[in-house]
Amino acid sequence: MRRALAILAGLIVAVALWEGYKAVGSPDGTVLFGVRILPRADDLSMPHLWTVAQRLGRPELAGGDPVWLVVLRACLFTLGITAAGFVAGAVVGLLLAMAMQRFRIVERGLLPYVILSQTVPLVALAPLVAGWGGSIMPAWATVAVIAAYLAFFPIAVGMLRGLQSPSASGAELMRSYAAGWWRTLVKLRFPAALPYLFPALRLAGAAAVVGAVVGEISTGTRGGIGRLIIEYSREATSDPAKVYTAMLGAALLGLLVAGAVSLLEVPLMRHRRHVEVVTL
Template sequence: MRRTLYVLLGVAIFAALWEGYKLVGSPDGTVLFGVRFLPRADDLSMPHLWTVLQRLGRPELTGGDPVWIVVLHACAFTFGITAVGFLGGALVGLLLAVLMQQFRIVERGLLPYVILSQTVPLIAIAPLMAGWGGTIMPPWATVSVIASYLAFFPVAVGLLRGLQSPTASGVELMRSYAAGWWRTLIKLRLPASLPYLFPALRLAGAAAVVGAVVGEISTGTRGGIGRLIIEYSREATSDPAKVYTAMLGAALLGLFVAGVVSLLEVPLMRHRRHVEVVTL
């Protein structure tokens, strides 16, 4: 309940800031030392929020479906791609974290490259992946690979930190029980890593959405919210509110993915507390 109130409060603050700046901001934007650092506040660049909501209920084209239905279908398509990319990226991140925790030489040799991989601009990688995988994979699978590329990093780093979090006394206790590597991983390290893992999974979910949207735009994949943003952007001068409907859909999709991950957190964290009580 408290989390829902925080979400509603955040939405209210965003709406107040948007409409407040539109009320007092300059139609030409705020310029300082010749550089515009705040956007234009005219109706073409920043339509009223209620105008965007009204546009959701009107047909996309004359006689066509309402915009909200088109955006919903596009979000559902992108969600499927995001789910595949998220699962693939999470699995790769999990395997890398386990290997780096078990073998210190792997951590020293691999972790710098894991971090370096995230410094390469996605907009440059996406066309390359499309070219490499275009002959052996359908377009949606290529976009899923791009999404997993962004998703694996927070899982690998966050889970590695969690697997290394048990105290030395806890590890020694498992050794005194003659517990091997696998049993120590399952009984001690993985339960201890859950508080680190779920924030990483939420970041991975949001990153997978970003990767899927950018991948759809870069590869020209049709049917998703990324392609819809490009198509609606062509009408920015004549129908600016329509552009923001697609952006709103992408933002809500990211929140939805993070919410799904949060739902998985509740039973697993309850199980972790139960295990802690039993072991004590």
């Protein structure tokens, strides 16, 4: 109940800020020293939220499906790509974390490149991935690769930190039991890494959504919410609320993925707390 009330309060604050700025803001934006620091408050740049809600219920085109249905289908298409990229990124991130924890030389040699990989602009990388894999992979798989590229990094770094979190005394205790690396990983390091893993998974889920949307835009993949944003932005001058319907769909998709990871966290963390209580 407390979390639900916090979410509701956050939505109310966001709506109040949007409509409040639109009511008092300048149609030309707020300019300071010749630089616009706040957006324009006219109807073309910031339509009323109820206008966006009404646009969701009207047909996309004359006699066509309502906008909310079109946005929903596009979000489901992107959700499938996001799921594929998230799973691939999670597997790669977990394997890298285990390898870096097991071999110190791998950590020293690989971790800087893992960090460096995230400095490459995604808009520059996406066309390259599409060019490399366009002849051997379908368009959706290319976008999934881009999503996995963003998803693996927080999982690799977070899981590595979690696997290294057990105390030296705990590792020495497992060694005294003649436990090998794999048994120590399963019995000690992996349970200790769960509090680090799930925040990383939530970040990876949001990053996978961003990667999928940007990948759809960069590669021209049709059917997803990223392509829908581009198509609706062409009508921004005549139908500005329509652009925000696609943006709203992309935002809700990111929240859905993060919420799904949080649901996965509940039973596992509850089991971990139960094990800790029994151990104590």
